[in-house]
Amino acid sequence: xxYTEYYTPTHIYFGRETENLVGKVLKExxxxxxxxxxxxxxxxxxxxxxxxRASLRENGIEFVELGGVKPNPRLxxxxxxxxxxxxxGVDFILSVGGGSALDSAKCISYGVPYDGDxxxxxxGKLPEKRVPVGAVLTLSATGSxxxxxxxxxxxxxxxxxxxxxxxxxxxxxxALLNPExxxxxxxxxxGSGSTDIIMHTLERFFHSGxxxxxxxxxxxxxxxxxxxxxxxxxxxxxDYEARANLMWAGSISHNGLTNMGFESIGDWACHRLExxxxxxxxxxxxxxxxxxxxxxxxYVKYVDPSRFAKLGKLVFGIEDASADKAAELTIQAxxxxxxxFGMPVNIPDLLGRRxxxxxxxxxxxxxxxxxxxxxxxxxxxQTEDMxxxxxxxxxx
Amino acid sequence: xxYTEYYTPTHIYFGRETENLVGKVLKExxxxxxxxxxxxxxxxxxxxxxxxRASLRENGIEFVELGGVKPNPRLxxxxxxxxxxxxxGVDFILSVGGGSALDSAKCISYGVPYDGDxxxxxxGKLPEKRVPVGAVLTLSATGSxxxxxxxxxxxxxxxxxxxxxxxxxxxxxxALLNPExxxxxxxxxxGSGSTDIIMHTLERFFHSGxxxxxxxxxxxxxxxxxxxxxxxxxxxxxDYEARANLMWAGSISHNGLTNMGFESIGDWACHRLExxxxxxxxxxxxxxxxxxxxxxxxYVKYVDPSRFAKLGKLVFGIEDASADKAAELTIQAxxxxxxxFGMPVNIPDLLGRRxxxxxxxxxxxxxxxxxxxxxxxxxxxQTEDMxxxxxxxxxx
Numbered sequence: 157x158x159y160t161e162y163y164t165p166t167h168i169y170f171g172r173e174t175e176n177l178v179g180k181v182l183k184e185x186x187x188x189x190x191x192x193x194x195x196x197x198x199x200x201x202x203x204x205x206x207x208x209r210a211s212l213r214e215n216g217i218e219f220v221e222l223g224g225v226k227p228n229p230r231l232x233x234x235x236x237x238x239x240x241x242x243x244x245g246v247d248f249i250l251s252v253g254g255g256s257a258l259d260s261a262k263c264i265s266y267g268v269p270y271d272g273d274x275x276x277x278x279x280g281k282l283p284e285k286r287v288p289v290g291a292v293l294t295l296s297a298t299g300s301x302x303x304x305x306x307x308x309x310x311x312x313x314x315x316x317x318x319x320x321x322x323x324x325x326x327x328x329x330x331a332l333l334n335p336e337x338x339x340x341x342x343x344x345x346x347g348s349g350s351t352d353i354i355m356h357t358l359e360r361f362f363h364s365g366x367x368x369x370x371x372x373x374x375x376x377x378x379x380x381x382x383x384x385x386x387x388x389x390x391x392x393x394x395d396y397e398a399r400a401n402l403m404w405a406g407s408i409s410h411n412g413l414t415n416m417g418f419e420s421i422g423d424w425a426c427h428r429l430e431x432x433x434x435x436x437x438x439x440x441x442x443x444x445x446x447x448x449x450x451x452x453x454x455y456v457k458y459v460d461p462s463r464f465a466k467l468g469k470l471v472f473g474i475e476d477a478s479a480d481k482a483a484e485l486t487i488q489a490x491x492x493x494x495x496x497f498g499m500p501v502n503i504p505d506l507l508g509r510r511x512x513x514x515x516x517x518x519x520x521x522x523x524x525x526x527x528x529x530x531x532x533x534x535x536x537x538q539t540e541d542m543x544x545x546x547x548x549x550x551x552x
Numbered sequence: 553x554x555y556t557e558y559y560t561p562t563h564i565y566f567g568r569e570t571e572n573l574v575g576k577v578l579k580e581x582x583x584x585x586x587x588x589x590x591x592x593x594x595x596x597x598x599x600x601x602x603x604x605r606a607s608l609r610e611n612g613i614e615f616v617e618l619g620g621v622k623p624n625p626r627l628x629x630x631x632x633x634x635x636x637x638x639x640x641g642v643d644f645i646l647s648v649g650g651g652s653a654l655d656s657a658k659c660i661s662y663g664v665p666y667d668g669d670x671x672x673x674x675x676g677k678l679p680e681k682r683v684p685v686g687a688v689l690t691l692s693a694t695g696s697x698x699x700x701x702x703x704x705x706x707x708x709x710x711x712x713x714x715x716x717x718x719x720x721x722x723x724x725x726x727a728l729l730n731p732e733x734x735x736x737x738x739x740x741x742x743g744s745g746s747t748d749i750i751m752h753t754l755e756r757f758f759h760s761g762x763x764x765x766x767x768x769x770x771x772x773x774x775x776x777x778x779x780x781x782x783x784x785x786x787x788x789x790x791d792y793e794a795r796a797n798l799m800w801a802g803s804i805s806h807n808g809l810t811n812m813g814f815e816s817i818g819d820w821a822c823h824r825l826e827x828x829x830x831x832x833x834x835x836x837x838x839x840x841x842x843x844x845x846x847x848x849x850x851y852v853k854y855v856d857p858s859r860f861a862k863l864g865k866l867v868f869g870i871e872d873a874s875a876d877k878a879a880e881l882t883i884q885a886x887x888x889x890x891x892x893f894g895m896p897v898n899i900p901d902l903l904g905r906r907x908x909x910x911x912x913x914x915x916x917x918x919x920x921x922x923x924x925x926x927x928x929x930x931x932x933x934q935t936e937d938m939x940x941x942x943x944x945x946x947x948x
Contacts, residue, residue: 163563
């Protein structure tokens with residue numbers, strides 16, 4: 157019996173100055189003692205952390221803080237967060253930042269009530285309990301504010317592993333989305349975030365099994381919106397309309413809406429292939445995705461060129477009598493969009509240097525767990541396929 | 553401080569045979585003793601109630617039953633449900649049916665833990681507690697399965713009042729959406745349901761204040777989908793793809809997605825004007841809405857013809873240099889769609905007879921609570937405006 161679950165319990169507050177609601181909302185959601193979890197100094201310098209602290213104090217909510225989350229958030233910091241939460245009796249975790257702070261917060265939230273090693277949850281085990289998580293979001297990218305996902309890099313082993321955990325326990329209780337907080341996001345991070353948003357939609361669009369036409373149309377609306385407003389935001393970083401559209405696109409591209417009614421939750425091969433790149437080269441996730449997608453798409457498009465053609469028609473208005481030709485035009489249009497975001501469309505562009513055939517082989521071996529795992533379902537990829545895709549993206 | 557809340561906690565299970573999950577899902581959601589609430593005999597005759605009972609028994613869930621919900625669900629039956637739940641110690645209410653059974657279930661859910669008169673909640677009071685509600689849906693129309701709304705007709709007074717209650721307490725805990733269960737919906741009810749879905753989107757599209765372009769595009773996707781697949785479903789009632797698209801369109805047209813990021817929750821004047829029609833003439837809600845919308849639209853379009861033009865372009869591809877002309881073409885295109893659904897576009901068509909100017913006056917007096925209430929916000933309507941709209945729709 158095949159069915160789609162759609163479960164998006166996250167209570168969203170969207171609009172200007174919504175970060176000031178944080179104390180009130182935490183109180184309503186039952187928080188008494190909060191871990192405020194954040195990344196670099198920018199949340200401090202911008203005054204955002206100050207506002208958050210003031211709102212918490214006004215509402216009589218105790219809190220402790222843990223900063224220092226890096227992009228590709230690390231297991232070691234999450235472990236420190238788990239210890240701190242236990243010691244301090246924290247009953248709610250507040251992420252202040254982008255997807256990295258949020259993913260780290262999710263990891264902590266599973267670890268606090270768990271007797272074993274939290275890394276278990278990034279190796280297939282499902283958490284049964286969590287400390288609830290809320291978010292003040294400062295970046296439109298990962299969609300983690302409504303998603304069931306978190307991705308953690310294990311920095312305790314060499315080479316690093318970057319694994320994900322997908323569970324409804326990972327859906328935040330609330331998220332405060334103020335597009336103004338993304339005005340200061342750099343052009344590169346804006347482009348990388350927009351790529352991530354598009355990729356969350358593309359990973360779902362290509363899959364095995366039945367679709368739902370309404371969902372295809374919603375997905376195309378998300379992608380069209382991102383293409384349109386990324387250009388506006390790159391031109392004027394303080395354009396509210398652009399930042400607002402990108403922010404909501406980020407949330408709905410990854411909350412399940414764009415695979416509603418589909419027989420599978422998507423292909424996700426590019427995400428897995430990218431995780432190896434960012435685990436090893438520590439690149440921005442969005443940039444890693446755009447460096448791979450075109451090669452992946454050309455490698456698999458023969459499976460169903462009409463699916464690519466439908467996408468191209470809905471997003472870019474591409475019409476061609478030949479599905480195969482339309483599919484190629486669609487892939488080119490996406491590569492062109494990624495380039496306009498300032499993103500690489502191959503690995504040398506991504507890293508600023510070439511990698512070797514041996515590197516590609518090593519990446520493919522890691523991605524497939526030495527041949528024990530296939531990736532994707534639009535086309536199922538074996539280790540050799542992964543190697544070919546890395547090699548193609550490496551221009552070898 | 554203006555912001556949009558988006559809160560859709562309802563856990564959706566979408567696909568063929570999902571009704572068979574009902575016992576398992578009720579158990580997971582903590583139900584012990586359930587009120588199974590339904591409408592006419594069709595749920596019995598089709599075997600759906602039998603399946604629901606079997607699934608409940610399999611999962612060791614006790615239940616009592618209350619059938620007899622009518623379209624435009626009545627307060628008197630809800631009162632009987634409240635008494636029954638109290639007597640039997642019911643801790644979960646399961647609606648099996650369309651929006652009427654669900655709205656009646658919501659009314660019962662507020663009433664059980666409340667000491668006062670449940671009708672208070674349809675006169676502006678907000679419930680603080682409820683018994684949780686779940687749904688097996690058999691009709692694509694009201695969107696009540698994910699919405700915060702319920703509408704109840706007070707049959708204890710003459711003429712009847714039909715009032716709504718909007719509260720997050722009204723959002724069901726889960727809903728099982730099997731499009732196959734709507735195969736047996738009649739052509740008239742299919743057309744009326746599709747009109748209701750479109751109207752939930754139109755009521756939000758027209759409002760005062762700022763919009764969000766992504767939301768406009770999602771709204772247009774919903775409407776285009778409904779126009780396309782209503783034709784398919786009327787032609788072949790057992791077309792799964794058509795029924796699936798209509799079903800999901802119904803849910804997202806009324807869960808808040810189509811006004812996300814808007815400064816207001818929409819206009820809603822047509823809904824209020826229609827409630828008077830169905831309270832007094834007991835007509836199908838969707839049919840009442842289509843009988844009024846064109847007249848409302850022509851009455852208010854001067855406020856912002858470009859908003860109508862944007863809608864026409866996104867939904868029907870209407871292009872015209874003059875916003876005013878494009879607005880008129882858009883209104884005509886919607887009337888034409890409603891007619892193609894078998895729906896009336898004026899009051900005589902709706903009732904099969906004419907009403908008098910005095911009737912229109914009485915309806916306007918009721919809708920405005922004798923001049924104490926205005927309706928709408930795209931254009932704020934006074935009693936006299938309501939009278940003009942009823943008169944126009946009555947072809948007087």
